[in-house]
Amino acid sequence: MSLVDTITDDMKTAMKARDKETLSVIRMLKAALMNEKVKVNHELSDEEAQAVIGREYKQRKESVEEFAKGNRDDLVQSTEAEIKIVEKYLPKQLSKDEIEKIVADTISAVGATSSSDFGKVMGAVMPKVKGIADGKLVNQAVKSQLS
Known part of the structure; x- marks a missing residue:
């Protein structure tokens, strides 16, 4: 259905x-x-x-x-x-810990080292979490891990 x-x-x-x-x-x-x-x-x-x-x-x-x-x-x-x-009609959202793990894995995968790589990391993370994570939480996780 x-x-x-x-x-x-x-x-x-x-x-x-x-x-x-x-x-x-x-x-x-x-x-x-x-x-x-x-x-x-x-x-x-x-x-x-x-x-x-x-x-x-x-x-x-x-x-x-x-x-x-x-x-x-x-x-x-x-x-x-x-x-x-x-x-009720949305898929289960990822927890903050799950988002941080995905961000950490993505940072190591793209080889990001500084906050200047923010756009590259966000571009790689967002397709993975589309619809199942809040963009604000992803943004905060990327900023905190790149700084």
């Missing part, structure tokens, strides 16, 4: 259960997927759907940070609840 089909089934389940919060988040995901489908003019593969859901996840993470800066605890809580729902 494709990711889009899973989301559709979950939407039906949320409707039957009258779970308004889950339903609204799933509808938002479904709308984003439909917009992407129209944009690319073909049915989305699971990888393309994962990319769309990843963008939605990232937007919510950034929103939480902004709401926290603005002391809007009510919005922080509701957005964090949305994040928990969106996370």
Whole structure:
């Protein structure tokens, strides 16, 4: 069953259960997927759907940070609840230790020695962790290991 089909089934389940919060988040995901489908003019593969859901996840993470800066605890809580729902459709994310190990292996593989090799290392690491690691964590790991 494709990711889009899973989301559709979950939407039906949320409707039957009258779970308004889950339903609204799933509808938002479904709308984003439909917009992407129209944009690319073909049915989305699971990888393309994962990319769309990843963008939605990232937007919510950034929103939480902004709401926290603005002391809007009510919005922080509701957005964090949305994040928990969106996370169900993402692959399991790598831990910080796993990211650091991948970065260390990549640094030795490309022969990076200083912070001037940052771009070379990031270029080699990101394809390996696409969709399963937060870019900010990867960036921090590369910077800390190259300095």
